[in-house]
Amino acid sequence: MTLNHSLVQKIGNAIKEVSRKKGSTWWYTPHMAAASRTITERIPLVDILVEVRDSQDFIVNKVRRMLYKAVSSFNGDLEDEETMSRLIKAEFAALRDAFNLPPDSDDCVRKVAAKLLNLYRTGRLGHYTLDVAPNQFGVLHDGKQPYPGAISALEKLSTCGPKMVIISNSSRRASITMEKLRSLGFDPSLFVGAITSGELTHQYLQRRGDAWFASLGRSCIHMTWSDRGAISLEGLGLQVVGTVEEADFILAHGTEALGLSSGAALPMKLDELEKILDQCAAKKIPMVVANPDFVTVEARALRVMPGTLAATYEKLGGEVKWMGKPDKIIYKSAMEMAAVDASDCIAVGDSLHHDIKGANAAEIASAFITGGIQATELGLTKFGEVADDDSVHALASKNNAYPTYVLPSFTW
Numbered sequence: 001m002t003l004n005h006s007l008v009q010k011i012g013n014a015i016k017e018v019s020r021k022k023g024s025t026w027w028y029t030p031h032m033a034a035a036s037r038t039i040t041e042r043i044p045l046v047d048i049l050v051e052v053r054d055s056q057d058f059i060v061n062k063v064r065r066m067l068y069k070a071v072s073s074f075n076g077d078l079e080d081e082e083t084m085s086r087l088i089k090a091e092f093a094a095l096r097d098a099f100n101l102p103p104d105s106d107d108c109v110r111k112v113a114a115k116l117l118n119l120y121r122t123g124r125l126g127h128y129t130l131d132v133a134p135n136q137f138g139v140l141h142d143g144k145q146p147y148p149g150a151i152s153a154l155e156k157l158s159t160c161g162p163k164m165v166i167i168s169n170s171s172r173r174a175s176i177t178m179e180k181l182r183s184l185g186f187d188p189s190l191f192v193g194a195i196t197s198g199e200l201t202h203q204y205l206q207r208r209g210d211a212w213f214a215s216l217g218r219s220c221i222h223m224t225w226s227d228r229g230a231i232s233l234e235g236l237g238l239q240v241v242g243t244v245e246e247a248d249f250i251l252a253h254g255t256e257a258l259g260l261s262s263g264a265a266l267p268m269k270l271d272e273l274e275k276i277l278d279q280c281a282a283k284k285i286p287m288v289v290a291n292p293d294f295v296t297v298e299a300r301a302l303r304v305m306p307g308t309l310a311a312t313y314e315k316l317g318g319e320v321k322w323m324g325k326p327d328k329i330i331y332k333s334a335m336e337m338a339a340v341d342a343s344d345c346i347a348v349g350d351s352l353h354h355d356i357k358g359a360n361a362a363e364i365a366s367a368f369i370t371g372g373i374q375a376t377e378l379g380l381t382k383f384g385e386v387a388d389d390d391s392v393h394a395l396a397s398k399n400n401a402y403p404t405y406v407l408p409s410f411t412w
Contacts, residue, residue, distance in 0.1 A: 198253065
């Protein structure tokens, strides 16, 4: 028994590409994209994305999933260990002979055979759990409308059994994020829940169980939104002040306005807010940034986000508490919500600096969506366009962020 020849050829070509780049912490080739398209009807997207547990060798993982499909569809006697061994070796022989795999693939043969046999003996073959943690902006929607195929992809993914948690560098509470998704046509019931940087900020300011937050005062300068709607601080016991002299810390939710004690917002330009930061830096008061993003996608345009203010404040010598991606705090919260380990997770996002670097820090697999916030940097002009491999590699190196997978869009 062997796998479909055209499928084996595409996956074999992908494996050769990976082998040539041995030592890299990420991989992507047009061959794998072709393989993904070929097997869409036969293998769920979850099998393409998930890094199967029990192995750290990235080549082994790719081959192992292919072999798992062969084993799981085999109608022979798998109670016979010798039969099982022959099946595994036959699959590798087909790959090696047909596609002239490099010599170091022999190591893969031994490792994967041993791992598959061990999984079979312990009754764990095929029983994996997965937590998919997609970002919303730039992956599922652009702030105004869903990306083509995103709703359908989530619905199909949900039938495969993974737990899905939204992780977002949004200044707003998780409940507002879920309502936003509903208004755009997404079904909130498909998700275990949502973790936003705004939700984390609210919880930490409210509970103050963390030593750093416990040391904060109660008076803050509040940088918020105007056109997008000011952020409520209700229930936090904070006093919004208008002068640096009165402030204990800066709370950055937005980049359009200065919050007033009445709860209203006074519109301000970015450079006006930066002048206030100059004064705050001189007083050496800390900043809590409730949205670490630098920019976000909004109907294909980019809007400046609070992370830009935080980066400016750090350059001025100010202390910043980043409450979201790329800090692993938000990934830890998502894993706790889904009750899974890091080895069972994959984060899907469109920002190398935030989504992918954060996944790297949390030691979970990641999928980089090229058609979002960094599409222009990659020279992409239309939805679904495949990024040049060298361009992705260069941008990943520049950001020191290495995705496990690269996809043009979040589609099935």
